[in-house]
Amino acid sequence: MQKFHRIFVIVLDSLGIGEMPDSATFGDVGVNTLQHVSESVDTFEIPNLQKLGISNLVPLKHVAPVEQPLAYYTKLNERSCGKDTMTGHWEMMGLHIQSPFKTFTETGFPPELIHELETRTGRKVLGNRSDSGVGIINEFGEKQFETGDMIIYTSADSVLQICGHEEAFGLSELYRCCEIAREITMKDEWKVGRVIARPFVGTKAGEFERTSNRHDYALKPFGPTALTALKDAGLDVIAIGKIGDIFDGEGITKPLRSKTSVHGMEQTIQMAQEDFHGFCFVNLVDFDALWGHRRQPVGYAREVEKFDEKLGILLETLREDDLLIVTADHGNDPTYKGSDHTREKVPFLAYSKKMEGNGPLPEMETFSIIGATIVENFGLKKPEGTIGESILGLIK
16 A cells, blocks of 8 residues: 655765765775765754754764654664765665776776877867866866867766866767767766756856756666656656766656755745655755765855755645655765765655654665565555665554
């Protein structure tokens, strides 16, 4: 019997809550994104997350635990080998990533790949190293005006990112080059998780800004997921933010792009006001993209506060038979060295107006309890090959 008519899962991209047992093997020691963010500011006001139980999961400065949280809460560990967006989201929906996606952090992309990309696009390459998007655009943006060359960079993630000025290079040309790069990087030795178009505007270094016309060209999931099970059963599967890109459209009935994380929450609130039957999957990327990678803990803290304000509106908007789950896909401690994601446990907060209970749940060994719980709620079977066990029976 169906317990909830609609389920909303909001992924606060990179909001980790502390080391996993194997974090040191990923180079991450002493990391705790949310705790360290809270310590970076003089005030940290997140009353809605607080009343759901976030501060009962991890010690936070300025935010005390509450005696009777409204939600069930626990920590989720990642079973898959990785600490990136695709690995985290794919695991949530039941896929176990046993081999990490290819990365080119230390060396940049090999000459053979670059040669093929230049030949097929008709454009030369600038950059080709691991860097921040803002930094490499400021370094090569003006030169792109002169030469028309592509700016290419990577990170500690499995990504190939191409930057192009929206007017001087052209959005359609940027997307064309990315499509070619995606085709080239389907080869096993170069198979990155995502090719990302990174458009920007501005006239000179120091004033360049990336725009919301980013587009991700992801690998298709290697097997059926909870999303495909829901879609095949005729349920609505609404994707907000970059969810559609992460799953390359697989299992999604309605993709909605977001300009910012605040906009993503406004879209979520709007969907909560509309009639649909099924699942709304939301990714809020600004925590990660604007603040985590750039190592700006104060900005990160203020972004959490912005989310919390919108969360309050969403909690009022939810219907009696809705279930809300708030979680994350990995960590990105802005107080840690470098600019990479950090391998961390993530929060799990589950709330519904119809719930009679609340409080702590046992710590879970995989993110995939989320997809398994959603599938069971709608009376469906887990797709063959997916991992994770439902905890629907614990949410009373």
